[in-house]
Amino acid sequence: MKILYIEDDVIDQKNCQIILNQKEDINLTVVDQFEKAFDFISKEKIDVLISDQRVGMDHFKDHWHQFLGIPYFIVSNSPDENLNTLLQPPLQLFQKPFQVEHSDNIVKKMESLKAEPNLSYAENITEGAPDLLTEMVFILKSQFEEGIDKIPYLYEKKNTEELIQVVHKLISKFSVLSMSESFSFFNRVEKCLRDQLTLNNFAYKRLVTDLQEGLNFINFYIKQHELHNS
Amino acid sequence: MQKEYILYLEDDQIDAIRFSSTLNNLEFKLGIVIKENGEEGLNWLKENPQNLPNIIVLDLNMPKMGGLEFLEEIKKNPLYNKIPVIIFTTSNNKVDIHSTFEHQIAGYMVKPFDHGDYKKMIELIKDYWDASALGHI
Numbered sequence: 499m500k501i502l503y504i505e506d507d508v509i510d511q512k513n514c515q516i517i518l519n520q521k522e523d524i525n526l527t528v529v530d531q532f533e534k535a536f537d538f539i540s541k542e543k544i545d546v547l548i549s550d551q552r553v554g555m556d557h558f559k560d561h562w563h564q565f566l567g568i569p570y571f572i573v574s575n576s577p578d579e580n581l582n583t584l585l586q587p588p589l590q591l592f593q594k595p596f597q598v599e600h601s602d603n604i605v606k607k608m609e610s611l612k613a614e615p616n617l618s619y620a621e622n623i624t625e626g627a628p629d630l631l632t633e634m635v636f637i638l639k640s641q642f643e644e645g646i647d648k649i650p651y652l653y654e655k656k657n658t659e660e661l662i663q664v665v666h667k668l669i670s671k672f673s674v675l676s677m678s679e680s681f682s683f684f685n686r687v688e689k690c691l692r693d694q695l696t697l698n699n700f701a702y703k704r705l706v707t708d709l710q711e712g713l714n715f716i717n718f719y720i721k722q723h724e725l726h727n728s
Numbered sequence: 729m730q731k732e733y734i735l736y737l738e739d740d741q742i743d744a745i746r747f748s749s750t751l752n753n754l755e756f757k758l759g760i761v762i763k764e765n766g767e768e769g770l771n772w773l774k775e776n777p778q779n780l781p782n783i784i785v786l787d788l789n790m791p792k793m794g795g796l797e798f799l800e801e802i803k804k805n806p807l808y809n810k811i812p813v814i815i816f817t818t819s820n821n822k823v824d825i826h827s828t829f830e831h832q833i834a835g836y837m838v839k840p841f842d843h844g845d846y847k848k849m850i851e852l853i854k855d856y857w858d859a860s861a862l863g864h865i
Contacts, residue, residue, distance in 0.1 A: 619843045622843075623746065623749040623750060623753060624745075624749055627749075630745065630749070633741075633745070634742060634745055637741045637742055637745075638742060641742070663789065666789055666818060666819070667740060667789070669818045670740070670742070670743055670746075670818055670839055671742060672841075673839070673840075673841045673842075673843070673846070674742060674746065676843075678841055681841045682841075685818075689821075692821065
């Protein structure tokens with residue numbers, strides 16, 4: 499698990515490093531400013547963000563949208579419950595100092611977020627109509643392929659209006675595939691784009707990776723059930 | 729002649745299948761006619777003046793003519809303006825909600841993620857119809 503920790507206090511940095519380095523399979527990077535964090539995530543994929551609530555003169559609540567799509571936890575001397583009202587709230591607020599139980603909670607929480615795509619819902623509502631299920635599956639395939647194709651192009655061309663439409667149309671498809679995190683994420687991206695908030699390019703990359711995950715499953719399903727597009 | 733029915737305006741094929749399959753599974757007595765956008769919906773109404781829908785369920789984001797534009801058109805037409813309209817959309821945008829209620833819609837429903845909640849929403853449409861006086865005329 500790749501974790502990015504934003505903290506300007508050297509003692510708090512050291513404390514968190516000692517605790518998290520005790521866990522296997524954790525790759526921790528520490529930065530002392532939000533700007534450095536934005537730069538880091540624009541180049542490298544991370545799985546989790548841990549951040550102090552206030553870094554220097556900056557407050558996390560003014561920058562949350564730059565971390566859209568990244569699950570995050572806040573560690574603070576006085577955690578602000580108002581952060582829970584953000585469009586993408588923290589998964590948990592921790593009171594400093596960072597402790598072993600906090601790191602255990604992070605691992606457990608991240609495990610609970612993993613959800614495999616499935617088509618049981620589509621199978622259920624089309625029961626007795628296999629042709630309808632096949633039709634749904636191939637439409638989903640086509641829509642996901644189109645999304646993967648269009649999103650990078652629209653992002654590059656800064657065509658926000660059309661990007662909003664593409665993202666909007668894909669939201670409900672994640673419901674059909676039972677991909678709840680992707681459903682929430684695409685919803686949030688649409689809202690941020692409509693509110694003209696700046697998003698880090700991590701968010702745009704994640705739009706494509708979530709679609710690719712869905713598409714990989716759909717292709718696997720087609721192969722497994724030997725479906726054919728009429 | 730079409731029996732009593734819902735006119736459902738939705739351009740997305742998956743959402744249309746999902747809606748109609750859920751209705752069928754609930755054994756709703758109303759039939760369903762699906763059109764892909766507001767323009768097709770208006771044309772359908774014009775072509776079927778003796779058999780207008782009992783309820784209109786409407787997505788907002790559609791090509792050619794979106795849901796709000798369709799709503800504005802039917803609400804200014806005395807032939808159609810009494811048909812109850814329910815918005816069924818993924819948008820929970822406050823502007824969308826306020827602007828549609830200003831056109832006297834019967835309800836605004838946001839498509840939920842959870843399948844159980846989705847089915848309950850469709851059941852609400854069914855229950856609304858069963859309970860309303862319009863269903864018993």
